[in-house]
Amino acid sequence: MQGVWRELAGLVLPVDCAGCGRPRTELCARCRRALARDGRGPRRVRPWPVPAGLPRVWAGAPYADEVRAVLLAHKERGALRLAGSLGEVLAGAVRGLCGGSPQLLVPVPSARRAVAGRGHDPVRRTALAAARELRRSGGAARVLAVMRQRRAVSDQAGLSARERLANVAGALEVPGASGRLLTGRSVVLVDDLVTTGATLAEAARAVRAAGGRVTGAAVVAAPRSAFALEEAAAVSLPRGG
Template sequence: MLTAFLDLVLPARCAGCARAGAVVCPACAAELDADPCPRAPSPPPRGLPDCWAAARYEGAPRRAVLAYKERGRTALARPLAASLTATLVAALRATGLDAPFALVPIPSSRGAVRRRGHDPVGRLAELAVRALRSQGGPVTLAPVLAQRRRVRDQAGLSASQRAANLAGAFGVRHAGSAREHPLWGRSGPVAVLVDDIVTTGTTLAEAAVALRREGVKVPLAVTLAATPRRAR
């Protein structure tokens, strides 16, 4: 893509504040993973796993995620993946999950991948798995989720509209071979979901339902950022 090419030939500018010198400056990088903690929406949808996020979806984190996801700044994959990995490590320590597990990215539609020119969440999950495995983590990448039908763009939809839009939208590909993978847990397959942003939690909840239907335990989901949402 043109933006990715320009990142290579022009001086880097921070995606968070536009300061010259790096794709993410130290100050904005600190905002990206300043406070990894549970950030479930309120009220959470039924079936939502324990949900952690690196930051609130505002300021520098919001600008960086949008630049990476929608504006083709693929050089942001590594700093964003580092933030995601730090959040996952914090969540694993807090929840006590230490058995082998699989990192399962929320899939983009084929149309979205064509439009963006890349699969943003899939790439983040791949880099996070690589980082964890380099430290001896018992994790593997399992992109086994797929959209079973076409869904609307979620932007601008209310919580109830998102729920209706995504109901039954996910399926598990090659469930049998996935369950037999040796790193999916000693007492059965275990998955941790990965996404970029959590808003109402509907996407993560529907993905968890699809995996659980195949006998997969889904105790945790991690994201880069969470949209602040309060119960009415």
């Protein structure tokens, strides 16, 4: 019900831009450009160190400034209509990863207590918006929200990369009949943000344990350092041969 009331309030109450605070616009043109990386589009990203089992990851925008503000407004402050704009960015990351081939998107789950507190599941909402955008542009995409947390995890904020890996190890699963829906199928993991890659590596493990094949992962945003590391790696690759 919290989500319903927030959507109704957004229709009748004046809003400010979620990215920069400009009045009377939910998302201004400048912040829309920031979400689109000012025209540079999605890129493959690489956290460091790379955790074992992490698939290829593509991100739509750097997690900084306006992009960070928009993600937090959607996730923590219930600005639910931003899911459409964030879904467009996520759809771009999916296209970068997979081209135009049909996609089965599996969102990384939020903890039940977090969903109850926020009144919605931001990653699932954004994934659904991304699938709509992919279908609108002629692609075939659907969301299968079959993953869940099998045990509680600590807040990841402030943890090192090694601590994050230990925190989420074995924390996700695709249970029972849900797992059979993934057997032999190619899956794209989706999330709003990648930092160390620990959660995506654990999500990939859970999908593989259920018999699915992980094509890669797509996220709305990643730290600038993750963009820079992948770009540096691409430059250093030998040419030809």
